[in-house]
Amino acid sequence: MPPPTSPVDGPAAVSDPQLTAARESSGLAAGRDTDVLVIGGGVLGAAAAYYLAREGITTVLTERGELNREASGTNAGSLHFQVLRQPDYERERLDRIRPALPLYGESVRLWRSLELELGADLELHQNGGLMVAQTTEELEMLQRKAKLEREMGLSTHVLSRNDALVLCSHLADSVVAADYCPDEGSANPFLVTPAFAKAAEHAGATVRTRTAVSAIERGPRGGFVAHTSTGLIRARRIVNAAGAWCADVAAMVGIDLPVSSRPIQVNVTEPWAPLLGQMLQHVRRRLTLKQTPVGTFLLGGGWPAGPVVRGDRHQTTWEGMNANAWVAASVLPLLADLRIVRTWAGLIPITPHSMVPIVGECPGVPGFYVVASGVGFSLGPLLGRLLAELLSGRDPSFALHAFRPAGATG
């Protein structure tokens, strides 16, 4: 693991102005003519830009606001790999999820090497995840889940209460068992996307923030012209990585994409002595619970946030705080004495099945690719890499046909 960037060196700089300037003076009309235009500056877009640039593909990444300000920068940083939840246990839903499951196994491996690859401290911890049950009924759900996961090739197993306590001695008395996945954990969402963007620039990509795409023209013999707030960009191919706004961007080329979004909120406590090494979840209730390297606890789980009041940020709500606090404290009672210091909210994309990403070229609009996921933080790096493999003309390391976007409208 590389040494963390010290405060004196400064945090990961993004949109390195010197690199962009050098590129622009090299006469390539850089940032205006490109092979691939990636739209969306979250983890999917930044990872795609990095892997594309590494393949030697001329890439421009545009972000209409600031990098990492939406789902990728406002989630709780959980790395989810024990992915089956009710009602996925039903056979027909399982059949839909099955093709996606190998992606999670590969993501585990990719995350483990990511800090070295990007040369950045991502505050990555993969010390395991415990999904707990507190009643007999929940225990049955857990056992069924673990059995299915094993059948699907995911390495989880149900721990008895005593065994779970060995890993986490502070579990509530009411916890009867836990499904343990050794590879789960977390990373710091504030660091991951900027690290990918910086690495993308160093690999030759151009990153343009505050550049909004308002329209996309299709060229008569292929290719695209994107109308942006900072001028036109001509691209042979486009990657739509616009997260919660994927559908809006897809509509610019007449595609009807089944990606919507919903606001979620996260709560953070004051720092505390290090007591929790695993990520905790609950088999039935919304919960992710982890302790960060600075000692704060992050309480998440997809609790809904409130409407937009001022500017463009969703409100965090009373209900989102007290319900999340209740579930968390019921699993880890020591939390009752800690104070919540901050909350934040963001929009997360919703695909038809949250565990199954959308990746691939849109039929009817050759050259227009989409990458979207409801588990975008966990799968982001791998999806970026697979996209680059696809666009470089190689056979991607995973079969992606199950994830292709549906056809165009009209």
Place this chain on the structure above:
Amino acid sequence: MVLESRTCVRGRLNTRRVRELVVVGGGPAGLAATIEARRSGLGVTLIDERPSLGGQIFRQPPAGMRQDPTYRTDRYHRPGCSLISAAEASGAEILTGTAVWGLWDRKVAICREPNDAGLLEATQVILAAGAYDRPVVFPGWTLPGVMTAGGIHTLMKTQRIAPGRRILIAGSGPLLLMFAAQLIRHGAPVSAVLEASPRPGLRAFSRLVGAAWGNLAVLRDGLGYLAELSRRGVPPLYSHVVVRAEGAGQVERAIVARVDGRWRPVPGTERALEVDTVALGYGLFPSVELALLSGCTVRYAEDLGGHVPVRDAWMRTTVRGVLAAGDGCGVGGSEAAEAEGRLAGITASLDAGRITAVEADRRAAPFRARLRQLGRLRAALTAIYRVGSGIYDLVTPETIVCRCEEVSAAAILAAVRTGSDDPNVVKGLTRAGMGLCQGKECSRQVAALRARHRGVGVGEVPLLTPRSPVRPVRIGAIAEDRSDDATADVTG
């Protein structure tokens, strides 16, 4: 007459009942608003996070602490006691020791530690949250021994503790004089008093004379404070600021320097003063967190302390049902706060249909007149004590700006230079503002660094996203059993 601090009796809180008016803050503005609204028969719930009412200026000693009645207290004591008594006798529901930590469309989130939290729904809300000491960031500001005027004032008033043996007082404004004189009267050993602004000249004095009508008592007090300081050998040293505090683990000396009209240190004028305490009294910042959460429009006014809610002549903000009064809307002193509070209480009564417009005008008239008088004085004082932009330029790269998360100016500048105009990005990259103080101590200086980089004024850079909780809240208090609630369940 034995003075005993009062606490208010409270029973189990019924959070289901919709309150006609919730007043947040039990200082002069909140107390006055409560009294006026109760006079109109409006149902009022007055909330303050401290164990007793009074806010900062009328801060009462702790319960059970007895004082010698011959002890000379400050001139705010009696009016403070009388306001508090009137509020307590008004029939308002009074919740002390209760923090307001969130506000959603007139739903007020409260928490009384250790275990009680709830959401009060209100038809109208008056925000009277007061103000807090301006944090001034300079090398060594985090050393033990560097304190704020408010902090030392509290120690002296409520605990009778002098913070050190050689105290340097540095700051600006009329409060500085009062603070210094009071410290001396309490017996604290003051070594020097520094005023950042230049010595008031003839024009300043003539302005003050012009504002004398109705303000003679305050002006007399001011002269009295000056006289006291002279008598004790510590007259204010004008055009001087503290630029650095030094010492091994605590303050051992303060480096002071002369400044120009914009409070920027003049090179070559630094000298060291051997002190063990540095008391900073550079004015106050309005507590606007709840106002920002409400979504009301704010504007920036440095001499009011920063961002303040935009209000009409009746103390209404731009959000329906939310009014605001007192130092929390711009620092103007306790008398102005009380007058504004009275207006807000009258407006709430009017808007609730309890009094007619004619009645409201009649009741408001004397307070409007008082505010006009006070406004003239404030204008005169602002001209003398205008906050200089140099107050934000004392940092060096090594200075810790966010003291909760120990983030240096250098780290913040590196993040600022990434070019993002979004303050949340700087926060995300550096952790500045993520700590327990929730950005109250550092976010202005961070904004100043961003503003300097962009070449604009501090008030022109965007604010961080307003977020609840505005006070840290205990999980055990706010956790609410949702075992019967389907939204607590994960959906597929």
